[in-house]
Amino acid sequence: MLKALTGALLGLSLIVIGVPADAASKEPKYVGAKKCKSCHKKELIGNQYKAWAEAKHAGAFESLASDEALKEAKEAGITTPPQEAEECLKCHATAAIVKAEELAKKPLKMTDGVQCESCHGPGSLYRKKKVMADHDKSVAAGLVIPDEEVCLKCHNDESPSWDPKKYELADGSTAGFDFDQAAEEIAHMIPEDVKGKYIEIEKKRKAEKKARGEADDDEDDE
Numbered sequence: 001m002l003k004a005l006t007g008a009l010l011g012l013s014l015i016v017i018g019v020p021a022d023a024a025s026k027e028p029k030y031v032g033a034k035k036c037k038s039c040h041k042k043e044l045i046g047n048q049y050k051a052w053a054e055a056k057h058a059g060a061f062e063s064l065a066s067d068e069a070l071k072e073a074k075e076a077g078i079t080t081p082p083q084e085a086e087e088c089l090k091c092h093a094t095a096a097i098v099k100a101e102e103l104a105k106k107p108l109k110m111t112d113g114v115q116c117e118s119c120h121g122p123g124s125l126y127r128k129k130k131v132m133a134d135h136d137k138s139v140a141a142g143l144v145i146p147d148e149e150v151c152l153k154c155h156n157d158e159s160p161s162w163d164p165k166k167y168e169l170a171d172g173s174t175a176g177f178d179f180d181q182a183a184e185e186i187a188h189m190i191p192e193d194v195k196g197k198y199i200e201i202e203k204k205r206k207a208e209k210k211a212r213g214e215a216d217d218d219e220d221d222e
Contacts, residue, residue: 028122030104030123032108032117035123036127057115060092062113064089064092065083069088075160093110094108121144167181
């Protein structure tokens with residue numbers, strides 16, 4: 001797979017577009033939803049954390065304790081309780097599939113279910129504000145922009161809860177998964193007028209608060 005050559009080329013690309021050289025030499029690690037929250041809880045940027053916390057992904061692990069999950073597991077021949085079964089946890093809890101050596105510091109929480117990095121990739125190299133504010137830098141540092149292929153790793157007919165008729169398509173046919181509709185259900189986009197301008201807008205807002213004598217209680221993650 002030409003791993004060595006690919007790694008060298010990736011390292012060069014990171015340096016060229018401005019990702020710190022020390023970041024280019026490291027493997028990305030999982031940091032957990034709490035780290036993502038430090039910036040993505042802000043209304044200015046769209047409060048993606050709130051959108052995630054209120055959607056099904058965040059509750060994926062807890063859902064395995066439901067009567068429906070127990071029924072589906074039994075019908076699929078899974079004898080272990082769903083919250084302990086590898087067949088279920090691999091798609092219901094990021095924490096269950098991340099190895100110790102893949103962690104930046106603290107273990108992930110099982111109760112966070114399918115957390116941010118399941119879809120966006122381990123965030124240790126792209127989570128800093130100065131990297132995340134630049135789309136190209138963040139992608140070069142490992143940020144994944146989820147597409148249908150990413151979703152289909154779990155949303156497929158291997159799931160005991162798979163419903164081949166869940167989504168109705170424009171032509172009247174049905175499908176077990178439709179990327180566009182599924183993405184709309186969990187939409188958590190950065191506002192268009194903030195994209196690429198977050199740092200500048202935030203600095204201006206902080207300066208205005210200071211001029212008015214107001215305390216700045218935002219939690220920053222530089």
